[in-house]
Amino acid sequence: xxxxxxxxxxxxxxxxxxxxxxxxxxxxxxxxxxxxxxxxxxxxxxxxxxxxxxxxxxxxxxxxxxxxxxxxxxxxxxxxxxxxxxxxxxxxxxxxxxxxxxxxxxxxxxxxxxxxxxxxxxxxxxxxxxxxxxxxxxxxxxxxxxxxxxxxxxxxxxxxxxxxxxxxxxxxxxxxxxxxxxxxxxxxxxxxxxxxxxxxxxxxxxxxxxxxxxxxxxxxxxxxxxxxxxxxxxxxxxxxxxxxxxxxxxxxxxxxxxxxxxxxxxxxxxxxxxxxxxxxxxxxxxxxxxxxxxxxxxxxxxxxxxxxxxxxxxxxxxxxxxxxxxxxxxxxxxxxxxxxxxxxxxxxxxxxxxxxxxxxxxxxxxxxxxxxxxxxxxxxxxxxxxxxxxxxxxxxxx
Ligand SMILES: Cc1ncc(COP(=O)(O)O)c(C=O)c1O
Numbered sequence: 394x395x396x397x398x399x400x401x402x403x404x405x406x407x408x409x410x411x412x413x414x415x416x417x418x419x420x421x422x423x424x425x426x427x428x429x430x431x432x433x434x435x436x437x438x439x440x441x442x443x444x445x446x447x448x449x450x451x452x453x454x455x456x457x458x459x460x461x462x463x464x465x466x467x468x469x470x471x472x473x474x475x476x477x478x479x480x481x482x483x484x485x486x487x488x489x490x491x492x493x494x495x496x497x498x499x500x501x502x503x504x505x506x507x508x509x510x511x512x513x514x515x516x517x518x519x520x521x522x523x524x525x526x527x528x529x530x531x532x533x534x535x536x537x538x539x540x541x542x543x544x545x546x547x548x549x550x551x552x553x554x555x556x557x558x559x560x561x562x563x564x565x566x567x568x569x570x571x572x573x574x575x576x577x578x579x580x581x582x583x584x585x586x587x588x589x590x591x592x593x594x595x596x597x598x599x600x601x602x603x604x605x606x607x608x609x610x611x612x613x614x615x616x617x618x619x620x621x622x623x624x625x626x627x628x629x630x631x632x633x634x635x636x637x638x639x640x641x642x643x644x645x646x647x648x649x650x651x652x653x654x655x656x657x658x659x660x661x662x663x664x665x666x667x668x669x670x671x672x673x674x675x676x677x678x679x680x681x682x683x684x685x686x687x688x689x690x691x692x693x694x695x696x697x698x699x700x701x702x703x704x705x706x707x708x709x710x711x712x713x714x715x716x717x718x719x720x721x722x723x724x725x726x727x728x729x730x731x732x733x734x735x736x737x738x739x740x741x742x743x744x745x746x747x748x749x750x751x752x753x754x755x756x757x758x759x760x761x762x763x764x765x766x767x768x769x770x771x772x773x774x775x776x777x778x779x780x781x782x783x784x785x786x787x788x789x790x791x
Pocket of ligand 1: 502503504505506530532573577602604605632633634635642643644
């Protein structure tokens, strides 16, 4: 048998991942997502989830999902345009558009799908050009790879570099500028106002992936545009229902009606893949309702984030400045991040994810903390105390 048939070639690569410390073991949760989770029969403080507003296990979200199952059954058994559009899809899309303050929205099975379904559909000829931040999410990178447009990767958040690439690109067709709203490894916020100006100046369409900004940034949680006071000014956004908005799965594109209509006709994940399960649609509708009706959650998230950032900074940890609940604690070497992650969990019952090269640049390995409105002050104090003892043990802080 060949090495392909026996799997030897991939086993070897797995072994090399193990020996380099890059092998990822999935932790298993024995119950729902929350500020605390059950792992190996133990209660663990959870600092590694995108459940920013604590809605993943909210009884109203769970009940709405159950109702969705009772009313519509398990699933669509069809792609969207054949016989797979249910009233709950339309209701969810109307709700998303109302929440974001735009004309229309279109749902996908995930934000990964939304990016894959949007970017190469809008720009797919060799006359087109796509400009993308170097730290954009993997789904944007893969979406761009699916397109025949020319690719122009600008340095992270470097608007001069973007402008010089916009200026020098020869492009007769569509121009897209694509950015994350909040960058998932850094926790920093895209320079939306400048990006919008450049998009206008060079006749480009700006696409912003709001997966870590929806329900997090802006007065009412409407994301990066609301944060900068430029809501409704002609960007297209993608986002996920799998983080703040209920935590199940699903994503969407939100913007103008013409783009959503065009995607319904042309976007391959719509044409060739089933629509969101109704339970997920109904759970997400409930999550958006809660977000719109309970602004206190957002205030709590901000207060928790500010508290944690301040306490950790005061201990001497290296944390890039931002206001988002993604709080990367930079420690340097990958092995150090992994060893600290293990010690935080085993010695202190705090679960934080460590990331090293190649997910982040060499020498910038980190423990990425994610804060939720559902964390209590005691949780945050316990997290800071765990970091203090493990940080001292490993010589990361004095
Ligand atoms: C910026 C960004 N975009 C897209 C995604 C993918 O979202 P989903 O899980 O809905 O596919 C993620 C998830 O990690 C993300 O952080």
